[in-house]
Amino acid sequence: MTLTLSQRSAHYTSSPIRELLKLTEQPGMISLAGGLPAAESFPVQSLRAACAEVLDTQAQGALQYGPSEGIAPLREWVAAHLRAQGIPAQLDEVLITNGSQQGLDLVGRVLIDPASTVLVERPTYLGALQAFAPYGPCFADLDDDAEGALPTLDDAAHRDARMVYLQPNFRNPTGQTMSTARRAQWAQTLRGRPIALVEDNPYGDLWFDQPPPPPLAAQLPGQSILLGSFSKVLSPGLRLGYIHAPAEVIAKMTLARQAADLQTSSLTQRLVLKVLERGVLEAQLPRIRALYRGQRDAMLAALERHMPDSVRWETPQGGMFIWLSLPEGADATALLPLALARKVAYVPGAAFYAAGTAPRNTLRLSYATAMPEQIDTAIAHLGGVFSRALSRSHHDASVLAA
Amino acid sequence: MTLTLSQRSAHYTSSPIRELLKLTEQPGMISLAGGLPAAESFPVQSLRAACAEVLDTQAQGALQYGPSEGIAPLREWVAAHLRAQGIPAQLDEVLITNGSQQGLDLVGRVLIDPASTVLVERPTYLGALQAFAPYGPCFADLDDDAEGALPTLDDAAHRDARMVYLQPNFRNPTGQTMSTARRAQWAQTLRGRPIALVEDNPYGDLWFDQPPPPPLAAQLPGQSILLGSFSKVLSPGLRLGYIHAPAEVIAKMTLARQAADLQTSSLTQRLVLKVLERGVLEAQLPRIRALYRGQRDAMLAALERHMPDSVRWETPQGGMFIWLSLPEGADATALLPLALARKVAYVPGAAFYAAGTAPRNTLRLSYATAMPEQIDTAIAHLGGVFSRALSRSHHDASVLAA
Structure with a gap:
């Protein structure tokens, strides 16, 4: 059969x-x-202690169903973390995800229709292409130079794009970082157009000599979707990330989560919150x-x-x-x-x-x-x-x- | 904006x-x-001990990326569990999911096209309707009697259905269980037709006087997708379930997982495997x-x-x-x-x-x-x-x- x-x-x-x-x-x-992050970087003992403490003190919450948007204290931690980077994030603008990859899928679910134009860097992150493709977009490549992807919306398809997907920091696969000036040009180009900025930032904390410029999303409040992850700084096996977006987009994504898999593990969220509160990061x-x-x-x-x-x-x-x-x-x-x-x-x-x-x-x-x-x-x-x-x-x- | x-x-x-x-x-x-499962039922101490042991002995695997289909020993445990119920399950027919809800989403992704007919019980599980609806199916209700949903494919739409979604055991919301005779009628009706049986079984282990009849899927090898969950018997907060399906369907679902969220938590899989191996279930x-x-x-x-x-x-x-x-x-x-x-x-x-x-x-x-x-x-x-x-x-x- x-x-x-x-x-x-x-x-x-x-x-x-x-x-x-x-x-x-x-x-x-x-x-x-x-x-794959280096195994040497995993905070094993901190997680072991956090797991014991969470199951000793909040087992009922850790093992029961919880809210689809994630537990409030972890969302608040993320919001504060983003505010420190210049993004005026509020609790109702944050959704906890099973890693950034799920964030990409939720972007696809909530923003992409068949034949929607999605602007992407050339080259761009393979996992984003895989996440978006099932929703049937037309991908359009952006040219780039030494400062990053060029903010030229040359033809009508570019101007009608539903969204632009960028990895401004240490882009996967090229390692390139978008300059401060180029970020400002992008903000100016996008501001006022009905094109969502999807800024994927899994690597921003992994800088060597100096931090990268502030997130592009900070310059486009109400128009930006920022994806973050604990995979590269704590552990990818835990599958924990987050989305920051306008509250009405988060509300739709939360409903999409209910259809997709209800919620991120209650235990994992509490484990990660505990190590974050302990200053492990x-x-x-x-x-x-x-x-x-x-x-x-x-x-x-x-x-x-x-x-x-x-x-x-x-x-x-x-x-x-x-x-x-x-x-x-x-x-x-x-x-x-x-x-x-x-x-x-x-x-x-x-x-x-x-x-x-x-x-x-x-x-x-x-x-x-x-x-x-x-x-x-x-x-x-x-x-x-x-x-x-x-x-x-x-x-x-x-x-x-x- | x-x-x-x-x-x-x-x-x-x-x-x-x-x-x-x-x-x-x-x-x-x-x-x-x-x-919501009763909090009294959660095996807190077993999970606490398992977490410590997993992080002491297999931290690298528990915190690193892993295979999208799930870790092999947990998939093998599921396959053996299903074989004990009369389903000849093999390793490559099992995928680990973030709870049954994700299993329903993967069914929608891989089986449902816009306007595909999906046959459902009347009433049926709300979460399944929510999972399938974004893929644009036409739902068609099945009549039922005291033995369960009736296997009558009366009109052309029913006969052309892409799949039939059933909860034969203690159905959510009615609590009804499909009789042995009705299961046999369903198997006879579906056998040889290109209609997938999607059998959702989150409650099968929660019987009171005697186990429910064997899974309907056991009578339709190669044509059935069975969804199972650890949410009702261990903890829903962990978000762990599984799918059994023909190997070629599992292969597509595994690729869909890569696009959706890569994989289920490596730590959670090892925690649950450990408590299963210890006989906690x-x-x-x-x-x-x-x-x-x-x-x-x-x-x-x-x-x-x-x-x-x-x-x-x-x-x-x-x-x-x-x-x-x-x-x-x-x-x-x-x-x-x-x-x-x-x-x-x-x-x-x-x-x-x-x-x-x-x-x-x-x-x-x-x-x-x-x-x-x-x-x-x-x-x-x-x-x-x-x-x-x-x-x-x-x-x-x-x-x-x-």
Whole structure:
């Protein structure tokens, strides 16, 4: 008996990142693919103590159904956290989610109709494309320069867009940060138009030398949807994030949550609130920044050491990723099996493009998961793979285009 | 600035049950409305010990990203649990969800197209209607008799249905259980047709005198989607449930999970697996059955004692709910404010009807949350409200139809 699936199901296609995560379980594999936070960064003892205390003192609340918008004290913590960044957030503008990914899905549910135009950076976060795609939007790419995505709404489709989706801080996959001036230009361009700004900020706390500029959402009150996450600063396995949006949007999203899965775990919300109240985040952040800064430096040094001259990259000022460009004509997707054979995983850049023709010569490396020695080993192997392929290409261009 | 919301947003309307839950926070209110498990049933100490042990021995797995389909040992536990009920379940046919509600959403995502016919019991579970509605189905009601919903696919729309959604065990809201013979008739009717059986079984373990008949899904291998939950037997606040379906449906649902929220909490999955491995469920179930049986008996006795003769109900053999029918012409929705004024909450029955004209004279009472003394007090108040309204109706029928 073959069941009839929905047409929507055709949008549910496999994520290269998630598929690659399976390969990372092979012995000896060094994965530079997934953006998995370093296990060293997890506040295990704080969570263990918080769990015991929550179940000792508030078990009934922690194990019972709760409000779909999340528990009030955690929403208030988020609102205060956002106010400290210049966003005048109120309790009824905050919804707790199962990580940022659910925030993206709720944006899709509540904002996207079939054929709605959604403006996205080029390249952009693959998970956002996956979350939005089932709602049937037309994605339109934004050009960018060294300061970030360009706020030009050139044609009618751009001006009629339902929303623009941006990751201004340490963008996944490129690591790029939007400049203060570019943020101001975006605010000016969007202000007064019925286009929602969806600002996704999972990496903003992971800066190395100085904090990124204030959130773009702070300049567009009433018009912005900001997505945040505890995945990169506490633990991704807990699945806890949040949305800040105008109260009437939060009200619709709360109803959508009731239809989707009722609520985020009552226990998880209380666990996280407890460690936040204990100041664990303040203790965590300097440690995590130092950790990732060291791993970024290790990767940059290894790239200098092992990559052929024709490979280019930028230096990210925070976040988890370095974006590599191979020479024109090279195909990072075609080269991936050769890298996997040398026990190194990465994500080909083509996965991160929404519309139009994706360049084949880019790839994303994560320095978040592997330790510096592993990073050096992995980049050495990768450098060897790329060197051999690129030198061979002088003789046989078809290898690269295969 | 007013943002443009999706047309889908119009489907996200408030649930009477969730709104009523807010009223239950008023001092002195006795809620017979929400299906909240009794807090006495939560295995607090077992979960506390499991949390400490999981974070001592498997913190890295518990706090890191994990597979979207759920961790293999928990999926294997579910498969074995289903095999014990006669369903030949395999690992790749099981997906872990954030409670059954997410299972319903995934069914909607993967099976329902706009205008797909979805057959439902009359009345049926409100949460399923809410989960399916955003995907645009046409709901078609099934008639029923004392044995359950009738397996008659009378007209073309019924025969072309994409799926039939049933709660054969202690149905929410009526408490009715489908007979063994009726299950066999359904299996015979559906076998060989491209109609999916979606069998929702959150209450199956909560039987009082004898277990309900085996799952209908056991008779329709390859054609059935079974939804299960740990909410009623461990804790609803943890948000943990599961889906069993053909492997190719699970594969699509897993991809849909990646788009929706990546995965269920890695920590929660390990916590629940630990208490399941420790045999906590076997210890819990007799306690919970005895608890709810006592509360059902208290409610039945109170109904006998306090309700006017013209009010009717059935005796549920398990689950959480008793379904009341007031005389024809009475309006349970109009009477709700009078009940709330006497500090008693219930859910008017009209909320549980998908299509056609909903009867106004029914209501759902939950005996799961309140203790026997509270139940007697609440039913006494409710009996008074109904008695006064029904006697007044002899003089002024318009009061009831208001």
